[in-house]
Amino acid sequence: IKTNSIEKKTTICCYCGVGCGIMADTDKLGRVTIEGDADHPVNRGQLCSKGRNLHYTVNDTSDRIFYPEMRYARNQPRQKVSWDSVLERTAAVFKTLIDKYGPDAVAFYASGQCLTEEYYVINKLVKGFIGTNNIDTNSRLCMSSAVAGYKMSLGEDCVPVCYDDIELADLIFVAGANPAWCHPILWQRVEKAKEKNPALKIIVSDPRKTQTCSLADLHLQLNPGTDITLHHAIGRALIENDDVDPAFIENHTEGFETYRAIVFERTVAEAAIICGIEESDIRMAARMIADANGFITMWTMGLNQSVIGVNKNLSLINLNLITGHIGKPGSGPLSLTGQPNAMGGREVGGLSNLLPAHRDLQNPQHRAEVEQFWNIMPGKIAAQPGLTATEMFDALNEGRLKAIWVLCTNPLISLPDVRKAEAALQKAKFVVVQEISHQSEMIKYADVVLPAAAWAEKEGTMTNAERRIGYLHKIKEAPGEALPDAEIICRFAQKMGYKGFDYPNAAAIFAEHAALTKDTHVDISDLSHAILKEKRAVQWPYTKTINGHGTARLFTDKTFYTASQRAIIRSFPDENLSEKISPDFPLILTTGRIRDQWHTMSKTGKVNKLKQHISESFLEMHPEDAAQRKIRENDLVEIANERGHVRVKARLSDNIKQGVVFLPMHWGKVLDSDLNRANNLTNNLVDPQSKEPDFKFSAVEVKLY
Ligand code: SF4
Structure with a gap:
């Protein structure tokens, strides 16, 4: 790898929001090789265990989906079909459902792993053209x-x-x-x-x-x-x-x-x-x-x-x-x-209550600006927020929502009280799954499977936790007929008969997104893929009037973005609204990450080296809580509440507060058993303002199994 060949091989790690720069290339056999980008301002060449092993996730294609598949009825198997056929049929089904039940009968559930360009086109499709705000992402569970x-x-x-x-x-x-x-x-x-x-x-x-x-x-x-x-x-x-x-x-x-x-x-x-x-x-x-x-x-x-x-x-x-x-x-x-790219998603308005460039969905002026920019009928963008991540699955369960399109995420591991999501998908009239891996639990429920390109197989941008926008080069071709997510969405939009989705490339999508930010606090209207390739990464806002690296910190003039231009010190009662522990369920379950796995393991789960740190799920509990239940180190225990149960080995540690137990969030079904899945137990409560679930506080009991 020539570290100075920045015009063709720089990219960004696709795991956490730190946003580390990577230099990537392919060897003679077409395998991706990587090393930390020594000139990247975020990581200066360093990568963590997950980032260092990222190339294995694309070099191993054994779990990849190579062709579009669809079925004509639930009792039939899916068959391999062409892209044209699958998108024409999907468009026909969506049109029928929208005609019959209205645009709010369909929903799209996307991901903080989507590139900004992907987020942009899907948000434009759903809010501007289908006419529903039912587009939310797994960032709802996160940020x-x-x-x-x-x-x-x-x-x-x-x-x-x-x-x-x-x-x-x-x-x-x-x-x-x-x-x-x-x-x-x-x-x-x-x-x-x-x-x-x-x-x-x-x-x-x-x-x-x-x-x-x-x-x-x-x-x-x-x-x-x-x-x-x-x-x-x-x-x-x-x-x-x-x-x-x-x-x-x-x-x-x-x-x-x-x-x-x-x-x-x-x-x-x-x-x-x-x-x-x-x-x-x-x-x-x-x-x-x-x-x-x-x-x-x-x-x-x-x-x-x-x-x-x-x-x-x-x-x-x-x-x-x-x-x-x-x-x-x-x-x-x-x-x-x-x-x-949770941040990039927010910049393009990729949640059910947002509009591009931090515009407010419920502000008529903001809706009008976006409608004019997208060249759509005034009033096309609905004023009311759409369904959030968890609300989509509630709406499927209640029959209000008929079709769901899930891309780049696996809600069957990551949603709270996940068995409810399984029931919801069974009730859906039509399920589209846009995915890289046939190992995803979502595939079982899919009427249509759309093979997506993975990291390194497509180009675009992401924004990290410090507002730094970086460009990801395409390093290799996607396997089989897999396509970049943005291309899939644009092809579908065209099959729906919508104008404005014939972008020649990802740079053109970025240019449109950037133009829509003009004169907002997220202004990147002078930024382009070409500039990002040259500079690696810049922090928004970025315009020609700002120095060439964007804006390191905001509010240096102490002028805030509120109506009064003052920051607001908010007050509210201090009340914990989580579910209550009880004699039957006296322990508080909290869930989270471990060092070497990421989210639902569709990528990190493929890398053997990353299993060496912790190879299976476990329950961390305090020795006193364990002793009260006659549980010893490595005993198989059952963690249960009214929503479900999990069976894993106990790890005793006084690093955890007494009365609290911890399960990693990553594992889903292992050998068809869902007993490793932490979200069998998590509750359905959400914050009333953000609609983010209460993953860190569920009442459970633990018993020796
Ligand atoms: Fe950087 Fe590691 Fe985060 Fe990747 S997962 S962005 S390498 S810290």
Whole structure:
């Protein structure tokens, strides 16, 4: 690999939202080879275990889907068909259902792994041409609480900081996240920064003592669901000690007095009891914030995946706002995106309540702007938000939704209370599955299977967690007749008779998306594939009037995107709305990632090296909880509640808080058994504002099996 051949072989890792650069090539046998991109600003050549083994996922095509397949009736097997036939029939079925039941009878469920160009065309197809807002993605399960939190506090869904702020910070508060395993290259950067500057302090709040805690100066091992209590208590301690920034509060925020009243409803000592931690530790956290010149809050699913996820986000962002730690180097909120392009999806409006370039679906002016741009009839874009991820499966179960098109995701592992999703798919009149692997559980339910190109087999862009847009070169041809997702969607749109989908290439799609961002806060109207190939990656907003690398941090002028141009310190009651534990189900189940697997394992599950770390699912539980149930290390246990059960081996560890148990989220069916699947047990509650599920808090009991 020639590391200077950037015009043809740079790409980006397709796992987490850190967005590491990769140099890729093919050898004489056509196999993809990779190494970290030494010149990429994010990772400087480093890759984590998942990224280092990414090439195996495309070199092994044994599980790939090579041809389109379809069946004419549920009792018939699917047959191999041509692209024309499959898309003509799919279009005919969609037209019939739309004519009979209206456009809201169909839905599309996509993914934070889709490239921005793919997101853009599918959003345009569904909202602009079919005329429903029933397009949602698995980002709903991941970042939607952060989206809502940013909009409510800063006026728009935007991460104000950049990774370079890590080296400029004195304090990083990691809330409900394990970046040492889930965002490893970013965490290595924190480790290096701390090594160079021992004055950099780390606070971690997490019911589990994870690998991330090994770097922490203070681990707040709080009870699940008590994050707001903790953040409010820290806020109170900061106010009590006059450690807030009165000038910033006065000049650049609103809502402080109400916030003050709310956080003073409970003493720090009372909060400590609720959180299950020492009062002195809360006060120490407040002292560390007070002493910091640069203060970054960093979080991910521990806050987002909650029935009170938006308020958890807001309560943490409030700590930046009351101390004035935003819009300056080394300070600000940094949500870590779980998926490689959750951010790009949000930029094109790829959720059921969004429009492109952070426009608001319920704003008539914004709808009119997009309608004019897409050259569609005024009023074509529906005013009401469409179905979210979990609502789609509810609607299938209730018969309101007739057809679903699922691409680039496996809801039969990732949705909460997943057996409900299985029942829903059985009730659907028509199921389209656009996939790379025939191992996906979704295939069983598919009336139509569309073979998709995988990472390295298509070109496009993604945006990482620091708003950095990068370009992915196509490295090799997709196997068989598999096509890039954007091409499949555009071909389908044309079969539906829609104009405006005959793009010559992905660059043309990007150009259209970029033009639609003009004069918005996400303005990339001067950006193109050509510029990205040259520069590798830039942070939005990016226009010719901004320096050639985009915008490192937002709000440096302290002008926020709210109507008042002030950041809003939000107040709300501190109440945990998760399901209650009970004598029958006295333990709290939380779920999450392990180091070497990613999501539903359709890619990482193929790589033998990645199984060496942890090869099978397990239940982590506290030795005291285990002893009460006569459970020993490696015993087979059954975790159960009213929704289902899981059977795995127990791993005993006092790294987890007593009363809490942990299951990895990755495993689905193994040898046709679904007993490894954590989401057999998770509950159906969602945050009322973000509609993000409550994956981190389900009541269960554990027994020796
Ligand atoms: Fe890929 Fe994330 Fe690892 Fe970087 S840190 S190599 S983006 S999985």
